[in-house]
Amino acid sequence: MSSTQNSIQNIEIKPSVISRSEFLGKIRFFTRFPLFIFGILVILFYLLVVIFGPSLTVYDPTIPNPQYTLGQPNSDYPFGTDKFGRDILTRVVYATRLDLMIALLVASLSFSIGSLMGCIVGYYGGWLDKVIMRVVDVMFAFPAFILAMAITSALGDTVQNVIIAIATAYTPYFIRLTRGEMLTLRTRQYADAAISVGNPSWRVALIHLLPNALTPSLVQMTLVSGWAILDAAGLAFLGLGITPPTAEWGVMVSEGAQRIITGEWWVWLYPGAAIVLAAFAFNLVGDGLRDIMTREEQ
Amino acid sequence: MSAPIIRVEELTVSLNTDDHQRNIIDSISFDMFPKEIMGLVGESGSGKTMTALSIMQLLPKTIKICGGSIWYEDKDLLKMTSREIRTIRGNKIAMIFQNPRMALNPLMRVGDQIARAVCLHCEVSSEKSKSMAVELMSQVGIPDAESRARSYPHQLSGGMAQRVLIAMMLACKPKLLIADEPTTGLDVTIQAQIFKLIKEIQSEIGVAVLLITHDFGVVSEVCDRVGVMYAGQIMEISSVIDVFTNPKHPYTQRLLKSILRVDRKSDLDTNKALSPISAVFDSPGCRFASQCDCVRPECLWERPKIYTDSPGHSVYCFNYSRDNK
Amino acid sequence: MEPLLRVKDLHKHYKDGRYTVHAVNGVNFDIFPGEAVGLVGESGCGKSTTARCILMLEQPTHGKIIFKNQDLAAMSEHPLRSWRRFFQIVFQDPNESLNPRFNVKRTLKEPLFLHGLYQDSHQLGELMKRVTLEIEHLERYPHQLSGGQKQRVGIARAISTSPDFVVLDEPTSSLDMSLRIHILSLLRRLQREMNMAYLFISHDLSTVHNLCNRVLVMYLGRIIEMGTSEDVFNNPQHIYTRALLSAIPIPDPAIKRKRILLQGETPNSRDIEVGCSLQKRCPYVRQECSFPVPYTDLGKRHLVACVLAGSEIINGS
Numbered sequence: 022m023s024s025t026q027n028s029i030q031n032i033e034i035k036p037s038v039i040s041r042s043e044f045l046g047k048i049r050f051f052t053r054f055p056l057f058i059f060g061i062l063v064i065l066f067y068l069l070v071v072i073f074g075p076s077l078t079v080y081d082p083t084i085p086n087p088q089y090t091l092g093q094p095n096s097d098y099p100f101g102t103d104k105f106g107r108d109i110l111t112r113v114v115y116a117t118r119l120d121l122m123i124a125l126l127v128a129s130l131s132f133s134i135g136s137l138m139g140c141i142v143g144y145y146g147g148w149l150d151k152v153i154m155r156v157v158d159v160m161f162a163f164p165a166f167i168l169a170m171a172i173t174s175a176l177g178d179t180v181q182n183v184i185i186a187i188a189t190a191y192t193p194y195f196i197r198l199t200r201g202e203m204l205t206l207r208t209r210q211y212a213d214a215a216i217s218v219g220n221p222s223w224r225v226a227l228i229h230l231l232p233n234a235l236t237p238s239l240v241q242m243t244l245v246s247g248w249a250i251l252d253a254a255g256l257a258f259l260g261l262g263i264t265p266p267t268a269e270w271g272v273m274v275s276e277g278a279q280r281i282i283t284g285e286w287w288v289w290l291y292p293g294a295a296i297v298l299a300a301f302a303f304n305l306v307g308d309g310l311r312d313i314m315t316r317e318e319q
Numbered sequence: 320m321s322a323p324i325i326r327v328e329e330l331t332v333s334l335n336t337d338d339h340q341r342n343i344i345d346s347i348s349f350d351m352f353p354k355e356i357m358g359l360v361g362e363s364g365s366g367k368t369m370t371a372l373s374i375m376q377l378l379p380k381t382i383k384i385c386g387g388s389i390w391y392e393d394k395d396l397l398k399m400t401s402r403e404i405r406t407i408r409g410n411k412i413a414m415i416f417q418n419p420r421m422a423l424n425p426l427m428r429v430g431d432q433i434a435r436a437v438c439l440h441c442e443v444s445s446e447k448s449k450s451m452a453v454e455l456m457s458q459v460g461i462p463d464a465e466s467r468a469r470s471y472p473h474q475l476s477g478g479m480a481q482r483v484l485i486a487m488m489l490a491c492k493p494k495l496l497i498a499d500e501p502t503t504g505l506d507v508t509i510q511a512q513i514f515k516l517i518k519e520i521q522s523e524i525g526v527a528v529l530l531i532t533h534d535f536g537v538v539s540e541v542c543d544r545v546g547v548m549y550a551g552q553i554m555e556i557s558s559v560i561d562v563f564t565n566p567k568h569p570y571t572q573r574l575l576k577s578i579l580r581v582d583r584k585s586d587l588d589t590n591k592a593l594s595p596i597s598a599v600f601d602s603p604g605c606r607f608a609s610q611c612d613c614v615r616p617e618c619l620w621e622r623p624k625i626y627t628d629s630p631g632h633s634v635y636c637f638n639y640s641r642d643n644k
Numbered sequence: 645m646e647p648l649l650r651v652k653d654l655h656k657h658y659k660d661g662r663y664t665v666h667a668v669n670g671v672n673f674d675i676f677p678g679e680a681v682g683l684v685g686e687s688g689c690g691k692s693t694t695a696r697c698i699l700m701l702e703q704p705t706h707g708k709i710i711f712k713n714q715d716l717a718a719m720s721e722h723p724l725r726s727w728r729r730f731f732q733i734v735f736q737d738p739n740e741s742l743n744p745r746f747n748v749k750r751t752l753k754e755p756l757f758l759h760g761l762y763q764d765s766h767q768l769g770e771l772m773k774r775v776t777l778e779i780e781h782l783e784r785y786p787h788q789l790s791g792g793q794k795q796r797v798g799i800a801r802a803i804s805t806s807p808d809f810v811v812l813d814e815p816t817s818s819l820d821m822s823l824r825i826h827i828l829s830l831l832r833r834l835q836r837e838m839n840m841a842y843l844f845i846s847h848d849l850s851t852v853h854n855l856c857n858r859v860l861v862m863y864l865g866r867i868i869e870m871g872t873s874e875d876v877f878n879n880p881q882h883i884y885t886r887a888l889l890s891a892i893p894i895p896d897p898a899i900k901r902k903r904i905l906l907q908g909e910t911p912n913s914r915d916i917e918v919g920c921s922l923q924k925r926c927p928y929v930r931q932e933c934s935f936p937v938p939y940t941d942l943g944k945r946h947l948v949a950c951v952l953a954g955s956e957i958i959n960g961s
Contacts, residue, residue: 210740213701218755218801219728222721232745362820462908476909506686506847508906511891515905533821536893559897577822579850581877581892582899587829587854 057309063302071121074114082107082115082268091285101287103276105266113291115268120250120299123184127249130188132242135195136235142196143203143234144226154200157193165190169252173262183262187252191245195238202234240311247303254296270296323350323390324494324527325374325412330387332366332373332551341600344369344551346387346622351495356521356528358538358559360574361548367531370548371497374529375414376404410440413493417500419480423472429483430456430468436490455486460516478509485516489524496521497529502537514541535578539563544631547571550599550606552622557632567634570607605635613638647674648809648841649698649731654707656693665912667693669865671707677808680835680842682852682873685862686888688910691845694862695811698843699733700724711809729759729805736814738794742786748772748797749782755804774837775800775830792823796830803834812844816851828855849892853877861885864910864921871946881942881953884922920950928957 051058080086086106094101100109142150160168165187172186206212207230215229216222250270256262257271258278265272270292277289332344344366351357359367372378374389376396389396391407399407416422424432433452438445449468456464459482472480481501488496498517502510518541521528530542538545539559546556547568555568566572579585599606608618615637626639656668668690675681685691697704700716709716711731716724735741742751752771756762769779775796786794795815802810812831816824832855835842846852852859852873859876861869861884869882880886887904894901906925917923919934926933932951939947942954952958 210735210737211743213696214733214735214741214798214801215743215754216701217699217728217733218805219725219758220754221725229743229746233743362822478909506910507849507891508686508887509909511893511903511905514893534893535895539895539897540893563895563897574822575895577825578895579825579828579854580894580896581850581853581889582894584854585825587825587832 051313054309054312056305057313060302060305060309063298064306067117067121067299067302070114070117074117078108078111078114080108080111082112083266091280091288094287100291101285103273103288104280109273109287109291112268112273113270113295116270116273116292117295119180119263119267119269120253120296123180123187123253124246124249124299124303126184127187127191127253128242128246130184131191131245132195132238134188135192136199136231136238138192139196139199139201140203140226140231140234143200144207144222144230150200153196157196160190160193161197165248166252166255169256170259170261173256178262178264180263180267183253183256186256186262187249190252191248194241194245198237198241199231199234202237203230206230206234236314240307240314243303243307243310247300247307250296250303251300321353324353324392325351325529326390327370327374328388328390330370330373330389331385332369332378332382333385334382336381342385342551343382343600344373345606347548347551347553348387349546349553349556351527351529353494353527354521354525355543356518356530356541358542358545359529359531359548360533360535360538360545362533362574364550365548366551367548368499369551371414371499371529371531374497375408375412377408377414409436409493410491411493412495412497413488413491414497414499415481415484415488415501417503419477419484419501420472420475422484423480425472428469428471429475429480433468433483433487433490436487440491451490452486455489456483458489459483459486459520460512461486476509477505478513481505481513482516485513485520489520492524493526495527495529497531499531500533501530510537517541535563535575547574552606553635554607555632555634555636557628561629561632565628565632567628567632567639568607568636569611569613569638605637645676648677648712649675650708650710651694651698652708652710654694654697654709655705656690656697656702657705666865668697668704671862671865671867673860673867673870675809675841675843677841678835678839679858680832680844680856682856682859683843683845683862684847684849684852684859684888686847686910688912689862690865691847691862692813695733695813695843695845699731699811726759729755729761730807731809731811732802732805732807733811733813734795734798734802734815737818738791738798739786739818741798742794744786747783747785748777748789751797752782752800752804755801759805761805771800771804774803774834791819792827795819795827799827799830799834803838803840806838807840809841809843812842814846814848817846817848824851831855849877849889861888866921866949868921868949869947871942871948872944875942875944875946881940881946881948881958882950883926883928883952883958884950886958928952 084107086102088106089098089102090106091104092098092102092106098108098110100113102108138153142153168190169186172189173182176182176186212225212230215225220229253262254269254271254274257269258275260275263269263272265276273292274289274296277292280288328348329346330344330348331342331346333340333342347370359370361367369378369382373384374396378384384397391411396404396407423429430449430452433455434445434448437443437448437451443451453464453468456468461467461479461482475483502513505513514537517528520526532538542559544556544558545562547554547562547570549570554570555562555566562571563575566575599609602608602619604620605618605623608614611618618637623635623637625633625635627633628639651671651673654668654671658665658667671694683691683694693702696702698709704717707717714727716727719727749768752768753762756767768782772779772781777793777796777800781789781793789797815831816827819827828851834840844852844856856873859870859873860867861876861882863884869876869880869885876885877889880889883904887906890901890903904927908925911924918936920937923929923933930951937949937951939949940953941947
């Protein structure tokens with residue numbers, strides 16, 4: 022017996038410490054996705070604005086200044102002022118905070134609720150699966166924005182309700198994605214292995230399978246963050262959810278829209294650009310993540 | 320012996336990744352003669368499939384041939400244009416694969432697929448080719464060939480699909496057939512049927528067969544000669560009788576000891592495990608050196624020269640070449 | 645001796661559209677403590693389904709699985725879970741059976757923890773030593789281990805709760821030949837040290853011959869021959885067993901054998917016939933074969949479901 026023990030050589034595989042060349046290889050790998058890098062940089066810039074912006078601006082976002090209404094951009098007011106004389110730069114900066122918070126809360130709420138529900142119905146199946154998937158089908162029949170509009174008008178105009186409404190509208194995406202993953206994962210052998218060592222079924226579903234089912238949902242989460250910004254701004258533009266005088270991009274574009282014909286372009290351009298850039302960046306990151314993950318699988 | 324139909328000379332094939340180059344086939348040479356069945360055995364990762372794909376010129380994009388030559392009759396396959404290759408590949412050299420269903424078009428009836436091969440190689444009308452396809456199918460032992468010709472690949476079992484591929488290969492009347500683990504994944508009773516068929520065809524149309532396998536039992540029952548590969552190097556080439564009765568290379572000896580036989584019990588406890596093959600690729604000498612019991616210092620940095628023990632039995636090992644100088 | 649496991653008239657049927665697939669069709673056998681039993685057959689014969697039913701990874705359609713005098717098939721989920729520490733499984737493909745997000749430590753700790761057996765990390769070290777892995781491997785993830793190491797982790801997980809019975813579902817078929825023999829010798833050593841009973845499922849008869857004391861041969865959802873390894877391998881009495889054994893190539897050019905070739909391929913288990921399941925492929929088929937074939941006992945519990953068992957035709961050929 023001891024002779025067998027001695028005779029079996031244990032084969033050394035290098036430990037998982039990342040060496041220098043491996044690190045350089047990783048960097049080189051990511052440079053193959055320039056748009057992904059660009060998206061990440063833009064989002065980092067927005068985060069910097071969220072953190073340091075308010076302490077760098079000198080004006081208040083909501084207090085009117087009757088002395089300088091609809092003022093052209095100048096050295097005191099780099100982005101100009103609106104019809105109440107409020108500094109547009111300050112308002113864009115404060116709005117970044119609100120809109121990014123909405124985006125991240127919507128994404129994480131719909132991600133966590135949707136994935137959990139998808140995990141449960143995907144693993145257990147049965148009548149609960151049938152009922153929930155029919156509801157999801159019905160929700161998919163409406164565009165998410167229309168759904169969010171309906172929910173906001175039912176709940177009332179507060180930031181909290183906007184978040185609930187948009188998160189509800191996007192939850193079906195996560196339910197469907199996670200359910201699909203769980204359907205394939207539950208037939209994998211490590212699911213059987215988990216059962217056979219004595220795991221109760223909730224542990225198999227939540228601890229063994231769910232972490233392996235989340236990859237596509239993480240990509241979706243980034244995309245949803247982008248869409249949530251568009252939706253929140255869109256709702257505000259239509260006068261739903263977030264209302265003036267709150268500094269929010271959609272609210273500001275809505276105010277500026279009345280000025281398009283009269284020529285005060287700075288009122289709508291800067292908040293509009295902020296929306297476009299943010300939504301664009303989140304989409305680039307989401308697409309990039311998907312490409313990277315498929316590449317890594319290969 | 321007559322002139323070889325395939326002569327592989329110092330073939331080197333390398334895999335290039337971002338940071339480094341690895342020779343997955345390291346300067347191998349062997350000949351194949353007409354009408355013989357030669358086996359190529361080795362564990363996974365030993366480069367047997369890559370050798371076959373190099374002969375077929377079907378290597379994946381990341382893998383490049385970087386030295387040596389492959390002579391078919393008196394032409395070097397590696398110096399041919401892709402047009403010239405196509406006149407040989409499929410025509411003179413055919414290949415059957417490990418997973419036969421993957422090699423068939425899933426959207427086309429199998430009879431039509433064989434008929435298309437017949438059309439390409441025999442220049443007959445499409446009417447005629449269809450009846451020839453059915454004929455070929457019954458020739459490879461597919462029962463009820465007429466109706467089976469109308470089925471799609473997914474409706475066939477693995478054994479039947481392999482027979483269809485063999486029928487397609489027959490349509491081209493090749494000089495050399497490369498069979499890459501043709502029965503992996505099939506049951507033993509079906510495996511026996513397929514090998515019986517391959518041997519029948521081989522003696523009927525006189526094709527040479529290069530059989531890639533990891534199973535010494537198959538080698539013993541099917542092949543005439545055998546080459547033993549390890550980590551991209553050929554260790555020993557000999558007739559089947561010699562390899563079993565008088566194995567020379569330490570790797571061959573080790574490998575033969577680790578075989579389990581169905582007809583008697585082996586001693587399970589006397590063997591040493593081998594390292595995974597991926598760990599030894601960067602060695603400049605004999606790649607088996609790090610695990611060899613009779614290792615010499617020169618083994619670690621120099622490729623052993625060929626030592627011919629008896630006609631047709633050659634070993635790449637310093638233990639023999641030095642003793643006999 | 646009292647059997648550790650008794651499988652009684654086990655059936656497992658699946659619905660496949662209009663058809664019913666009879667994957668397992670009336671299987672009976674016993675396993676005694678400390679013995680290694682091989683369950684062999686070709687793909688689709690129902691050997692894996694049998695194993696999954698025994699482990700209650702699938703609910704049998706009919707039949708009893710009596711383990712230590714308890715019928716597992718009739719047990720409710722909670723007591724079954726605590727019984728699981730006594731019967732374990734090693735899966736075929738270690739790449740598939742280890743959770744890619746669990747490191748070795750977590751994989752091995754879990755069964756101990758679930759059954760309230762975990763005391764300290766010492767146990768894990770002991771377990772790793774048992775399967776000849778290093779302590780350092782505890783921190784690794786499956787993708788950082790070689791195939792043989794992964795399979796040893798799979799074995800360590802199965803033996804961690806000191807089970808009395810382990811199902812080995814083709815544990816060596818994804819490994820290279822030089823590794824295969826090591827896993828087998830490890831399994832045999834563990835069996836002796838821990839006095840476990842094995843049910844070794846394989847289509848590779850040579851490994852079964854080298855590890856098992858007793859063999860069950862399965863064909864189309866039924867056991868058609870069972871007996872000691874010596875009896876079944878050296879003196880097979882069912883035509884199917886003989887054909888199967890004669891189809892396996894022997895790595896010795898000196899041996900020439902007569903081969904029994906069966907006609908055609910294994911039929912699917914949708915429509916089962918009365919009588920012997922081999923009747924359409926058997927070269928020696930006769931009229932009695934279309935009636936149910938009882939087991940013939942040839943002594944020493946060597947049971948054969950063939951009308952020709954023990955006759956001249958088989959022993960003379």
